[in-house]
Amino acid sequence: MMVNAIRQFCSGLWAIGVGLWTTLRNNFRKPVTYQYAYAPRWSTPEARPIPPRYRGRFVLVREPETGELRCTGCKICAQACPGQCITVSAENRKVASYTIELEKCLFCGLCVEACPFEALGMTQQPVRCTAGRDTLHLDLAALAQPEEAAMPGVLPSTMGGDLRPGKQPFVPKPRKPVESEA
Secondary structure (H helix, E strand, O other): OHHHHHHHHHHHHHHHHHHHHHHHHHOOOOOOOOOOOOOOOOOOOOOOOOOOOOOOOEEEOEOOOOOOEOOOOOOHHHHHOOOOOEEEEEEOOEEEEEEEEOOOOOOOOHHHHHOOOOOEEEOOOOOOOOOOHHHHEEOHHHHEOOOOOOOOOEOHHHOOOOOOOOOOOOOOOOOOOOOOOO
16 A cells, blocks of 8 residues: 555656656747747747638628629528528618628638629638627628729639539629610
8 A cells, every 4th residue: 555655656756757847848949839910029020821711801792893792682691601690681682781790600611602693702811809799790881892802712613623513603694785775
């Protein structure tokens, strides 16, 4: 009984010594982690490259020729969302209101993949941290793509063929010119 207690005491001291030696050995090494949003004094100022399929801020895509939003309010993105954070309403095949609650969002991209018109995309810009929840509710005005902005980085046509086999990218139909009657 006494031998077993001494053996346990010695193994405990050995475990503490190994842990302290590991801490002491690694305490003077150069850090290898990338710091998010800032770099400490002793590291290089290089930023970590963003992967091309990074899913960041949501954006409702505009048609390049006309400048109108592609969204028709079909609500397929809301049905595909596992967090149930998207609400959509439409009038006459035009989106009337579109809301995403980012505190519920998983940033999985399933809503972007489900959209048949490629009207919803995700940019390379990260979502900023905020102090209150009210700024995490994005409405139609916050989600609409600016007029002359580039297309977002993550659309179903850019995701790769392995995710949507057989799906062709959305190509808008050309509009027929309106003939004026004289």
